[in-house]
Amino acid sequence: MASEQDKEKTVQKALVSMGIDPSATATGLVVLRENGTTTPDLLLEDEIKTGSMRGVERTRHIVERIMTTLHEVKPDRIVVEGYSLGKNPNATIPLVELGGLLRFMLVLDGFKWYDPRASELKKFVTGKGGSPKEQVMMYVLKRWGHTASSNNTADAYGLAAMGLAVSNRLPGITKEMRMVVGKLSINCN
Structure with a gap:
């Protein structure tokens, strides 16, 4: 017969995943914790708005808030939306500055992260890689019952869900969703 101590060793710690949707105007942050159901526990939903800030002041503000949150939450998985560079x-330029500084700080502080492209996030959440942000919001509500406060936090929610799914800790995902996260690789440089 197994002792209480042996039983405690077999209980897995609940995995915590943080999704980051970097933006120069409104960065979305979501932290989810697995709970054994298809709808993980929402631990944090935040949108970092920069108002009239510009340049280095804006970039520093966003990265400091993200890094402070990372050190407070200490997530097991971090998923940062990869670069989506337009023609403007x-x-x-602000997105590249923000993405570069954020990734530099992640490396300095010893964090590892997943870096899916926006199309991979959209395919994971909606089934289509070219879905508009409003559709991502709708599918976050449909799949996980979460009404996101903005399209930025809806993206961050999907990213955090990917962090749980990549570790096979998000019940109820489809074969297609599993294929998307199965192609992700961890970054640490």
Whole structure:
């Protein structure tokens, strides 16, 4: 007969996953914890808005908030939406600066993360890689019963869900969803 101590060793710690949807104007952050059901526990939903901030002040503000949250939450998985670069340099340059500094800080602090493209996130959540942000919001509600406060936090929710799914800790996902996360690889540099 197994002792109480042996039983405690077999109980898995609940996995915590943080999704980050970087944006120069409103970065979405969501932290989910698995609970054995198809709808994980929402531990945090935040949107980092920058208002009238520009340049280095804006980038520093966003990255400091993200890193502070990471150190407070200590998630087991981190999923950062990969670069989505448009043709407008006024929008692209701040995203590259933010993405570069964020990834640099993740490396300095010893974090590892997944970096799916926006199309992979959309395919995971909606089944189609070209879905508009509003459709992602709708599917986050449909799949997980969560009404996101914005399309940025809806993306972050999907990213955090990917973090649970990549570790096979999100019940109820489809074969197609499993295929999307099965192609992800961990980054640490």
